[in-house]
Amino acid sequence: xxxxxxxxxxxxxxxxxxxxxxxxxxxxxxxxxxxxxxxxxxxxxxxxxxxxxxxxxxxxxxxxxxxxxxxxxxxxxxxxxxxxxxxxxxxxxxxxxxxxxxxxxxxxxxxxxxxxxxxxxxxxxxxxxxxxxxxxxxxxxxxxxxxxxxxxxxxxxxxxxxxxxxxxxxxxxxxxxxxxxxxxxxxxxxxxxxxxxxxxxxxxxxxxxxxxxxxxxxxxxxxxxxxxxxxxxxxxxxxxxxxxxxxxxxxxxxxxxxxxxxxxxxxxxxxxxxxxxxxxxxxxxxxxxxxxxxxxxxxxxxxxxxxxxxxxxxxxxxxxxxxxxxx
Amino acid sequence: xxxxxxxxxxxxxxxxxxxxxxxxxxxxxxxxxxxxxxxxxxxxxxxxxxxxxxxxxxxxxxxxxxxxxxxxxxxxxxxxxxxxxxxxxxxxxxxxxxxxxxxxxxxxxxxxxxxxxxxxxxxxxxxxxxxxxxxxxxxxxxxxxxxxxxxxxxxxxxxxxxxxxxxxxxxxxxxxxxxxxxxxxxxxxxxxxxxxxxxxxxxxxxxxxxxxxxxxxxxxxxxxxxxxxxxxxxxxxxxxxxxxxxxxxxxxxxxxxxxxxxxxxxxxxxxxxxxxxxxxxxxxxxxxxxxxxxxxxxxxxxxxxxxxxxxxxxxxxxxxxxxxxxxxxxx
Ligand SMILES: Cc1ncc(C[n+]2csc(CCOP(=O)(O)OP(=O)(O)O)c2C)c(N)n1
Ligand SMILES: [Mg+2]
Numbered sequence: 001x002x003x004x005x006x007x008x009x010x011x012x013x014x015x016x017x018x019x020x021x022x023x024x025x026x027x028x029x030x031x032x033x034x035x036x037x038x039x040x041x042x043x044x045x046x047x048x049x050x051x052x053x054x055x056x057x058x059x060x061x062x063x064x065x066x067x068x069x070x071x072x073x074x075x076x077x078x079x080x081x082x083x084x085x086x087x088x089x090x091x092x093x094x095x096x097x098x099x100x101x102x103x104x105x106x107x108x109x110x111x112x113x114x115x116x117x118x119x120x121x122x123x124x125x126x127x128x129x130x131x132x133x134x135x136x137x138x139x140x141x142x143x144x145x146x147x148x149x150x151x152x153x154x155x156x157x158x159x160x161x162x163x164x165x166x167x168x169x170x171x172x173x174x175x176x177x178x179x180x181x182x183x184x185x186x187x188x189x190x191x192x193x194x195x196x197x198x199x200x201x202x203x204x205x206x207x208x209x210x211x212x213x214x215x216x217x218x219x220x221x222x223x224x225x226x227x228x229x230x231x232x233x234x235x236x237x238x239x240x241x242x243x244x245x246x247x248x249x250x251x252x253x254x255x256x257x258x259x260x261x262x263x264x265x266x267x268x269x270x271x272x273x274x275x276x277x278x279x280x281x282x283x284x285x286x287x288x289x290x291x292x293x294x295x296x297x298x299x300x301x302x303x304x305x306x307x308x309x310x311x312x313x314x315x316x317x318x319x320x321x322x323x324x325x326x327x
Numbered sequence: 328x329x330x331x332x333x334x335x336x337x338x339x340x341x342x343x344x345x346x347x348x349x350x351x352x353x354x355x356x357x358x359x360x361x362x363x364x365x366x367x368x369x370x371x372x373x374x375x376x377x378x379x380x381x382x383x384x385x386x387x388x389x390x391x392x393x394x395x396x397x398x399x400x401x402x403x404x405x406x407x408x409x410x411x412x413x414x415x416x417x418x419x420x421x422x423x424x425x426x427x428x429x430x431x432x433x434x435x436x437x438x439x440x441x442x443x444x445x446x447x448x449x450x451x452x453x454x455x456x457x458x459x460x461x462x463x464x465x466x467x468x469x470x471x472x473x474x475x476x477x478x479x480x481x482x483x484x485x486x487x488x489x490x491x492x493x494x495x496x497x498x499x500x501x502x503x504x505x506x507x508x509x510x511x512x513x514x515x516x517x518x519x520x521x522x523x524x525x526x527x528x529x530x531x532x533x534x535x536x537x538x539x540x541x542x543x544x545x546x547x548x549x550x551x552x553x554x555x556x557x558x559x560x561x562x563x564x565x566x567x568x569x570x571x572x573x574x575x576x577x578x579x580x581x582x583x584x585x586x587x588x589x590x591x592x593x594x595x596x597x598x599x600x601x602x603x604x605x606x607x608x609x610x611x612x613x614x615x616x617x618x619x620x621x622x623x624x625x626x627x628x629x630x631x632x633x634x635x636x637x638x639x640x641x642x643x644x645x646x647x648x649x650x651x652x653x654x655x656x657x658x
Contacts, residue, residue, distance in 0.1 A: 034587045035515035058485035058521040059452055059513050087451070090486065125367035127374060127435040129450050302648045303435045304372040305424035309645035 004182035010152035011041050011117070011173065014159040015079065017189050019049050022077060025163060028055040028064060029081030038083055039119060039178055061091035065116065069099050072114040072168075079163060082118040085172065086129035092137075099168045100143030115162045115169045120148065121213055121264055122301050122311055123176030131301040133212070133265040138170045139242040139274070145169045145194055146241040150215035152183050154239060157192030165194060174212035197245035199252070203232035206258040206321055209249065209275055211238045214262045214312060221317035228318075231325055241271055249275065250282045257288040258324050262312050267295035289327035294320045328551055334390050336622065338546060339609060341389075342382040342602045344626035345406045348415070349379040349577070351630055352405075352422070356581045364582045370638070371423060373435055376403040380544070380576035383601045384508045385410035387541075387549025388476055388569070391557040397445045397462035397475040399455030402437045404448035407478050413441045415633040425640035431651075432643045452513075453479055453486035456505065460492045463501035467563070474502040474560040481570070482513020484527045493568065497534040502560035504553070505568045510575040515587035531568040541571040544601045547608070574599070 005013065018025045027042060033056035036043030046054040057064050061082060068078035082088045088095065095116065102112045122131035138146045147162055147169055149155035155173070162169040200215065201222055210218040215237045222233035234252050238244065253259050259279055261272035272293035279291055294312045302310055352375065359369030366373065378385075381403070389410035392398070400407035408418055413429070421428030422436040429439050437450040445462070449455055459477035466473040483489060484507055496503045507527045511518055524530060531538025537559070539552040549571055556567035574596040578585050609619060 031514045031516060033516075036586075038514065056516050056520055059482040059516075060485050060487065062487050063485075089451070090488070125372035127437050127450060130374070297649055299649055299652050302433050303424060303438075304367070305432050305642045306645055306648040309648050 003185065003187070005152045005185040006179045006182050007149065007152045007155045007173070008039060008041055008178045010156035010185050011159055012043060012045070013185070013187075014156045014163075015042060016045060016048070018079075018160060018163045019045065019053055021189060024075060024077040025079060026053055026055065026071065026076055027079050027081065028057050028068065030057055030059055030064075030083050032056060032081050037081060039175070041117070041173075042081065061087055062094055065091040065094040065099065068114045068116075069094060069102065069112055072112040073102070073110050077113050077163060079115045079117060082116060084126075084130050084132075085118045085120045085134065086132045088116070088118060095144070095168075096137075096141050100141045103167065104143060111166050112168045113166050115159070115171050117159070117171045117173060119175040119178070120172035121174045121176055122307060123213055125304040125307060126175070127303050128300055131307070133263065133296070135172060135241050136265060136269060136271050139271060143168065144242065146172070147194060147239065148172045148174065148212040148241060149239065150174065150177065150212055150237050152185050154192050154198075154237075156185055157190050158194065158239065160189055161191045161194050164191070169194070172212065176213040177216065192239070195240045195243045195245055197239055197248040198237045199234060199248065200237050201233070201235040203234035203256065205231045205233060205256055206260060206324060207234045207236060207252040207256045208260045208262060208317070209236050209238055210262040211241065212264070214264055217312060217314055218262045218317055221314040221321065224314060225318050225321050229322075231321065233321060244275070244278065246278060246282070249278060253279050253283040254286045257286050259287075259291045260294060260317070260320050260324055261291065262294045262317055264296045264311050266298045267293055268298050270295055289324045292320045292324055330547065330550060334550070335605075335609060335612075338386045338390055338550065339602070339605050339619065340622040340626050341386045341410055342546070342605065343623050344629060345382045345385065345409050346379055346602060347627050347630045348405060348409060348633075349377040351634060352377060353577065353581065355634065360582070366582060371436075375436060375581040376579065377577045377581065378403050378406040378575070380574040380596060380601075381508055381510060382406055383544050383546035383549045384478070384506060384571045384573050387546050387571075388504065388506055388553035388557065390550065391554055392476065393473070394444055395471070395473045397459060397473065398447075398478070399459040399462075399475070400446070400448035400478045401452065401455060401480060401483065402448070402450045403480070404437065404439055407448070408439050408441070408446055411444045411446045413439065413444050413446050415629055416636040419633040419637035420640045423637040423640070424642060425637055426643040426647070427636070427640040431647060433647060453483040453488040455479070456488050456492040459505075460496045460501055460503050463496065463503040463560075463566075464499060466502055472502075472561045474504065474557055476504045476506060478506045478508065480513060481507055481509040481511075481518050481527060482516065482521060483507075484530065485521055493530070493534045493536070493566070496566040497536045500563065500565035502563065503566040504556045504560055505566065507568070507570040508573050509570055510573050512575070512579065512587065514579045517587070527570040528568060536565060537567045539567065539569045541569065543599065544571065544573045546601050546605055
C-alpha cells in the first residue's frame with residue numbers, strides 16, 4: 001500500500017505502527033493526547049491506544065525528559081514530544097547530563113532507549129523561541145544521536161529507526177515542511193538507517209550539504225544555478241547530524257573539489273564548522289576553493305517582519321555557489 | 328472593606344479597555360488567515376493568545392501597584408500589560424511587528440517590554456517567576472518598597488521554576504506576589520489532569536506563606552485579597568500566592584479548534600461575565616449609566632487610536648534583525 005503523505009502524517013504513522021508493534025513504546029508530552037499534539041502529530045493515537053500508552057503530561061519538560069529516562073532504564077521505550085524545540089531548555093539538564101551519559105556512566109550496564117521528538121527550525125512566522133535550530137548543542141554532546149528528516153518518506157523511516165535504536169535520539173522535525181508537500185510513503189514498517197546521508201541530486205562542480213527545511217532551499221538554488229550558469233551542484237541531505245556520514249561527505253568532496261554547507265542555525269559554532277573541519281582533515285588536497293557556510297546570523301531568530309532576512313535564501317546560496325566556483 | 332470610587336471606576340474602565348482590545352485583535356488577527364487557517368498570513372502573523380474573560384486577575388491587583396512595581400507576565404500578556412499601564416499604541420505596534428513597537432517590532436505579542444512601567448512578559452512557561460523574585464530581591468537590597476507581581480497560568484504551577492521561586496522568595500521574605508490564573512486548561516490539558524492538588528493556594532502552605540483563592544472570577548474579591556498581599560509585600564513581610572478561578576472565552580490561541588472542551592462551556596462562562604457583574608455592582612452603588620458610557624467610550628477611543636497607530640507605522644528595516652545582541656551592537 002502506498003499513498004501520498006505529508007511529513008506530519010508520516011510521523012503520525014510511524015508512531016502508530018511502533019505503538020502497535022512494540023508494547024514497550026509509550027508516548028508522552030504536553031497536549032499530545034486529547035489534542036493530538038499542537039501540530040497534530042499524535043492525532044488519534046490516544047483514542048486508539050489509551051491513556052497508558054499516550055500520556056498527556058503536566059507542563060514540565062524536566063519532568064517529562066527525566067521520567068522518560070527512568071522508564072527507558074526500566075524496560076520501556078518512551079517517545080517524548082517537546083512542544084517546540086526551545087521548550088526543551090528547562091529539561092536540558094536531564095537530557096545532556098543524564099540521558100546522554102547514562103550508558104557511559106554505568107559503564108555500559110544501562111542504556112536509555114528513548115526518542116525526543118520536537119518541532120524544529122524557523123520559517124512559520126513563529127515568535128522568538130519557536131524557531132530554534134540548536135542541533136549543534138546535541139551533536140556536541142557525546143551519547144546523543146541527532147536526526148533531522150527533510151521528507152515524509154525519510155521522516156517515517158528515520159523515526160522508526162530512532163525508536164528502535166538502543167540509545168537516546170533527538171529527532172528534530174522541521175516545522176516549515178511539516179505540511180509543505182506530500183510524497184509517496186509506503187504503508188507498514190520500514191527503516192531508513194541512522195547515520196546515512198543521501199545524495200539527493202548528483203553533480204560534479206560543487207557539493208552542497210544541507211538538512212531539514214534547508215534541503216529544499218538548497219535544491220532550488222542548485223537548479224537555478226544550473227539553468228543560469230550550467231554548473232551542476234551535488235546536493236546531499238545529511239539526515240543524521242550525529243553520527244555524521246563521513247564517507248558520503250568525503251566521497252562527494254573528492255569528486256567535486258568544492259563544497260558549501262547550508263544551515264539555518266547561527267553560523268558561529270554551528271554544524272557547518274564541524275563539516276568543514278572534517279573536509280579539512282580528510283579531503284583538503286582535493287579542494288579548489290575554501291568551503292563556505294550559508295547560515296543564519298548570530299542573533300536570536302527574529303520575528304515575522306524580518307524572519308526572511310534571517311534565514312538562508314536561494315539568493316544567498318546562489319551567491320555562495322558563485323563565489324566558490326569563481327574563486 | 329469599602330473600595331474607593333476611583334478604584335472601581337479604574338477597574339471597570341480598564342476591564343472594558345482590555346475586552347475591547349482583545350476583541351479587536353480577534354478581528355485583526357483573522358485578516359488574511361482564512362479560509363484555510365494560515366498562521367503565517369495577514370497583518371499579525373504568528374501565534375496569538377488572548378485573555379478575554381480573564382480581566383479580573385489583572386485589574387484586581389494592578390490597581391494596587393505603582394509604576395515602580397514590577398510585573399512579569401506569561402504568553403497571554405495583554406490584560407496584564409494594559410492594567411499595568413503600558414503604552415497601548417506602542418504595544419499594538421509591537422504586535423503588528425512595526426518599528427514603532429515597544430521592541431522595535433522584533434518581539435511580537437508575547438514579548439512586550441516596557442521599562443517605564445517595569446512590565447515584561449515572555450513565551451516560556453514559568454520563566455518570568457524567578458525574574459520577578461529577582462526584582463523583589465533588588466528592591467529589598469536597594470531599600471525600596473517596590474513589590475513584584477508574577478502572573479502565571481495554572482499549568483505553569485507544575486514547572487520546577489514555580490517551586491524553586493516560591494521557596495527562595497519565602498526564605499528571603501521577598502516582596503513578591505504570585506498570581507495564578509486558573510482558566511481551567513494549559514492549552515488542552517485540564518487542571519485535574521496536570522495538577523496534583525485541586526487548588527494551588529494549597530501549595531502556599533508548603534512554603535509557609537499566605538495562600539488566597541478567589542472563586543468565580545470575582546474582581547471585587549480579587550481586589551481585596553490582592554490589597555492584603557501587596558500591602559504585606561510592601562511592608563517587607565514576604566511573599567503571597569493568589570489563585571483566581573478565571574475564564575478563558577477564546578481558544579488557547581486564535582485558530583485553536585478547541586477539541587478539548589464542550590461547545591456549551593464558553594456560553595456558560597460568558598453568562599457570568601465579570602465586566603457585566605461589575606457594571607451591575609456600580610449601578611447598584613448609584614453610578615449613572617451615562618458616566619459609565621463615557622468611561623466605555625474613552626476606553627474604546629484609546630483602543631481605536633492604538634490600532635490606527637500600529638497600522639500606520641512602518642516595518643523595521645531588514646538590518647534591524649542584526650541589532651541589539653550586545654550593547655552597542657555592530658554585528
Ligand atoms: C517551557 C514551555 N513549555 C511549553 C510551552 C508551550 N505552551 C505555551 S502556553 C502553554 C500552556 C500554558 O498553560 P497555563 O500556564 O495554564 O496558561 P494559559 O495558556 O492557560 O493562560 C504551553 C504548554 C511553553 N511556552 N514553554
Ligand atoms: Mg491555564
